Amino acid sequence: MARQVRVRFAPSPTGEPHVGNIRTALFNWLYARHMGGVFILRIEDTDVARKVEGALEAILASLRWLGLDWDEGPEVGGPYGPYVQSQRLKLYEEAARKLVEGGDAYHCYCSPQRLQEMREEQTRRKQPTGYDRRCRHLDEGERARAKAQGIPPVVRFKMPLDGQTPFDDLIRGEVTFANETQDDFVILKSDGYPTYHLASVVDDHLMEITHVMRADEWLSSTPRHVRLYDALGYEKPLFAHLPIILGPDRSKLSKRHGAVSVLHYRDTGYLPEAMGNFLALLGWSLDDHTEVIPREELIRHFSIERIGKAGAIFSQEKLAWMNGMYIRQMSQEALAGRILPTLEEALPAAVSRPLSGEYVHAITPLVQERLKTLADAPPLMDFFFLEELEYPHEELVQKGLDRDSTRKALEAALGRVAALDAWSAPSLEDVLRPLAGELEMKTGQLFGAIRVAVTGQRAAPPLFETMAVLGRDRCTRRLRAAIERLVSR
Numbered sequence: 001m002a003r004q005v006r007v008r009f010a011p012s013p014t015g016e017p018h019v020g021n022i023r024t025a026l027f028n029w030l031y032a033r034h035m036g037g038v039f040i041l042r043i044e045d046t047d048v049a050r051k052v053e054g055a056l057e058a059i060l061a062s063l064r065w066l067g068l069d070w071d072e073g074p075e076v077g078g079p080y081g082p083y084v085q086s087q088r089l090k091l092y093e094e095a096a097r098k099l100v101e102g103g104d105a106y107h108c109y110c111s112p113q114r115l116q117e118m119r120e121e122q123t124r125r126k127q128p129t130g131y132d133r134r135c136r137h138l139d140e141g142e143r144a145r146a147k148a149q150g151i152p153p154v155v156r157f158k159m160p161l162d163g164q165t166p167f168d169d170l171i172r173g174e175v176t177f178a179n180e181t182q183d184d185f186v187i188l189k190s191d192g193y194p195t196y197h198l199a200s201v202v203d204d205h206l207m208e209i210t211h212v213m214r215a216d217e218w219l220s221s222t223p224r225h226v227r228l229y230d231a232l233g234y235e236k237p238l239f240a241h242l243p244i245i246l247g248p249d250r251s252k253l254s255k256r257h258g259a260v261s262v263l264h265y266r267d268t269g270y271l272p273e274a275m276g277n278f279l280a281l282l283g284w285s286l287d288d289h290t291e292v293i294p295r296e297e298l299i300r301h302f303s304i305e306r307i308g309k310a311g312a313i314f315s316q317e318k319l320a321w322m323n324g325m326y327i328r329q330m331s332q333e334a335l336a337g338r339i340l341p342t343l344e345e346a347l348p349a350a351v352s353r354p355l356s357g358e359y360v361h362a363i364t365p366l367v368q369e370r371l372k373t374l375a376d377a378p379p380l381m382d383f384f385f386l387e388e389l390e391y392p393h394e395e396l397v398q399k400g401l402d403r404d405s406t407r408k409a410l411e412a413a414l415g416r417v418a419a420l421d422a423w424s425a426p427s428l429e430d431v432l433r434p435l436a437g438e439l440e441m442k443t444g445q446l447f448g449a450i451r452v453a454v455t456g457q458r459a460a461p462p463l464f465e466t467m468a469v470l471g472r473d474r475c476t477r478r479l480r481a482a483i484e485r486l487v488s489r
């Protein structure tokens with residue numbers, strides 16, 4: 001029987017997770033779900049100096065927002081824990097010791113100052129920078145002397161001095177690195193913390209990871225990992241390095257191209273479904289033309305074979321378009337459920353809370369077509385909730401009319417609607433549409449004035465439906481207030 005797929009997302013808590021990080025998480029998650037495998041979250045926090053307060057929480061929040069649930073990891077636990085590397089230091093120490101004992105690694109006593117001078121010298125001579133292997137060649141006596149001085153050593157891995165390190169990558173095919181381009185890298189620092197290389201290899205082995213799917217930037221670390229696997233006698237996982245993400249100008253995606261933090265998109269009204277769909281297409285495709293692919297379909301069709309090698313372009317416009325698509329496709333009820341918390345948060349304090357879910361549900365279809373993000377909802381919908389509308393009274397006066405004719409028109413409209421038995425969109429239309437002719441004005445002029453009076457806006461959702469939802473009381477009060485503004489000035 002084939003082994004169960006076990007993949008991991010292994011972020012370092014060094015800042016707000018950006019779209020590249022979360023694309024990696026998504027691809028691993030999709031692959032696990034597609035294969036009926038296990039998705040593991042492992043926190044790689046051994047670079048103490050780069051740790052950022054709150055970063056871990058932001059990672060968890062990003063995954064939760066996108067619905068990327070993990071089967072093993074922080075908070076949920078699992079049989080291979082702990083899943084936080086700073087709680088696993090003993091395991092890395094043991095592996096490093098084993099490598100030193102086996103002659104595959106050695107203690108290095110070079111001071112940071114010496115290393116820096118060495119690098120400066122290499123740079124001056126235009127040589128590639130890298131450790132010159134001085135401590136690899138220490139004899140017994142030199143080693144004993146360095147030890148006696150009490151210098152805390154680091155442990156370095158012995159890379160082969162010549163030859164090549166080839167490996168297969170599921171996306172790139174065979175990749176080969178010349179060993180002379182690799183130096184003897186540190187695997188254990190002097191404070192006992194492992195470097196990324198050692199920790200990730202040890203954990204990928206102990207956690208029985210079958211596929212290492214990660215960002216393209218780690219490709220150049222893979223020859224080191226391959227050598228570590230071999231030296232430790234571990235079976236290697238399969239590797240898949242995801243294509244780089246580019247901005248529209250085809251340079252590596254960065255803050256220069258706009259927001260890259262995933263939580264920024266959550267906070268500015270993007271739907272997780274749209275974001276997930278958008279991220280899935282950054283390097284993977286279903287068939288070269290289908291764009292809107294719901295989550296279940298992504299799971300059903302996801303494959304490593306259809307991940308491309310070429311850089312994937314991150315386009316904000318496409319994301320905004322995708323978000324609009326998802327908003328329009330959503331059921332009114334589901335959309336209302338998303339809009340409600342946004343309104344709760346963004347409407348002025350004067351609007352009393354909690355808002356009525358039923359009322360929000362009634363308004364939602366009126367704005368659904370016009371929303372690009374959920375953040376568009378509060379400014380489009382606030383007049384449904386406010387008691388007093390604020391707008392310059394000139395807005396009431398439509399092209400071709402003056403204050404007087406506008407006031408008369410609004411008075412007539414008020415008279416008609418106040419007399420209505422049933423307050424509904426069709427009955428409002430029945431009395432207001434003929435009124436324009438009677439007043440010898442265009443419907444656009446009459447409706448425009450009424451629209452500003454009842455919504456405070458020139459462009460608003462369909463007028464009669466809007467008035468129906470607003471209700472008789474609010475509408476007649478607002479018409480009266482508008483008339484008032486036109487006389488009192």
Ligand code: GLU
Pocket residue numbers: 010011012044196200213214215218
């Ligand atoms: N901790 C690394 C990162 O933050 C993980 C690299 C890997 O997946 O091996 O990207």
